[in-house]
Amino acid sequence: MAPFISAHAIDWTARIIYVVKGRADVPAILHEMGHVFASRRSPWHSKEFSFFGWEYLLAKELGITRAWAKSNQGYSVGDDGTLYADLTPQQRKRVVQTQILKGIKLGIISKGHVPLTVR
Ligand SMILES: [Zn+2]
Numbered sequence: 001m002a003p004f005i006s007a008h009a010i011d012w013t014a015r016i017i018y019v020v021k022g023r024a025d026v027p028a029i030l031h032e033m034g035h036v037f038a039s040r041r042s043p044w045h046s047k048e049f050s051f052f053g054w055e056y057l058l059a060k061e062l063g064i065t066r067a068w069a070k071s072n073q074g075y076s077v078g079d080d081g082t083l084y085a086d087l088t089p090q091q092r093k094r095v096v097q098t099q100i101l102k103g104i105k106l107g108i109i110s111k112g113h114v115p116l117t118v119r
Pocket residue numbers: 031035043048
């Protein structure tokens with residue numbers, strides 16, 4: 001089981017997402033869902049950025065991209081420590097589009113931009 005971070009945790013093997021009662025945060029749940037459904041590796045070995053586009057597409061489907069973006073302000077989007085918050089809107093769009101294309105290559109996103117489950 002991965003430890004609670006911001007009131008959310010997962011049991012990756014059992015595919016269970018835990019939330020501290022009263023502290024559910026949908027973007028955080030989408031992130032945990034990425035670990036559970038879009039990552040073939042456990043949270044200890046996963047490459048979290050690989051399902052960033054997957055998360056975005058789910059947030060888009062739910063109509064919460066603004067909340068999702070806000071929730072990811074501190075997310076590291078570059079090897080140099082660049083944070084999502086540091087990017088311009090155009091750069092953010094490019095990062096998301098790049099990660100969607102990578103997700104398609106990884107087989108976690110369909111060519112029609114539908115997030116898929118691989119576990
Ligand atoms: Zn994570």
